[in-house]
Amino acid sequence: MKIALFGYGKMGKVIEKIALQRGHEITAKVSSQSPIESFDLSDTDVVIEFSRPESAMNNIEYCLNNNLPIVIGTTGWYEHFESVETLTNSQNGALLHATNFSLGVNIYFEMNRKLAEVMNAYPSYEAEVVEIHHTEKLDAPSGTGITICEDIIQESNQYQKWENVKKSQINESGTLSIASERLPNVPGTHEVKWVSEIDTIELNHTAHSREGFGLGAVIGAEFLKDNKGVFTMRDVLKF
Numbered sequence: 001m002k003i004a005l006f007g008y009g010k011m012g013k014v015i016e017k018i019a020l021q022r023g024h025e026i027t028a029k030v031s032s033q034s035p036i037e038s039f040d041l042s043d044t045d046v047v048i049e050f051s052r053p054e055s056a057m058n059n060i061e062y063c064l065n066n067n068l069p070i071v072i073g074t075t076g077w078y079e080h081f082e083s084v085e086t087l088t089n090s091q092n093g094a095l096l097h098a099t100n101f102s103l104g105v106n107i108y109f110e111m112n113r114k115l116a117e118v119m120n121a122y123p124s125y126e127a128e129v130v131e132i133h134h135t136e137k138l139d140a141p142s143g144t145g146i147t148i149c150e151d152i153i154q155e156s157n158q159y160q161k162w163e164n165v166k167k168s169q170i171n172e173s174g175t176l177s178i179a180s181e182r183l184p185n186v187p188g189t190h191e192v193k194w195v196s197e198i199d200t201i202e203l204n205h206t207a208h209s210r211e212g213f214g215l216g217a218v219i220g221a222e223f224l225k226d227n228k229g230v231f232t233m234r235d236v237l238k239f
Contacts, residue, residue, distance in 0.1 A: 014214035069094035075143030099143030116155035120206030156235030
């Protein structure tokens with residue numbers, strides 16, 4: 001399979017390594033120094049997009065308007081999701097989006113949803129979320145953290161919204177806390193706690209490297225090559 005990389009930072013380089021290991025070819029490495037116009041993408045099968053939030057929409061629209069299936073790992077564009085979904089369908093395009101492509105994290109998402117469903121019957125427990133990333137991460141909270149919170153809200157009658165502060169700073173009932181920490185050399189850690197006066201139930205995921213994110217993105221590209229429509233990692237993993 002021929003893959004173009006839109007974004008060639010740390011994640012782009014990890015994806016390149018894994019794609020080559022799996023027998024794929026890299027047709028382009030688009031970056032601020034090497035714009036899209038520098039490349040001939042006519043024989044590209046799939047684009048994997050890990051750029052920056054301010055570049056994501058232009059990259060998405062370019063791919064959909066040029067019949068290029070696109071795997072999107074960048075976050076910060078989801079306020080435009082409805083228009084992107086409409087464009088994908090009108091162009092008979094293919095788009096796979098995820099706030100996190102790690103296979104382990106997507107299993108964690110499923111566990112978080114199930115736990116929140118169970119805890120809905122026990123209002124004596126209060127939830128809180130913590131996400132910890134490297135100091136270079138630009139967005140806070142992380143897209144992964146937002147997904148965790150939104151899934152809890154969907155499954156729980158106790159919460160209607162989330163706020164990016166520590167739990168001790170929450171002043172309004174029905175608000176779920178998500179605290180963001182930025183520390184050197186942390187690929188990504190996410191913690192969900194359900195706390196009562198009696199005990200605490202914790203569900204944690206700790207990434208050891210960026211390899212898991214890269215592998216999931218390449219597996220997603222392999223899935224997307226022969227499909228049309230808008231997909232998530234739940235489709236790829238058949239949850």
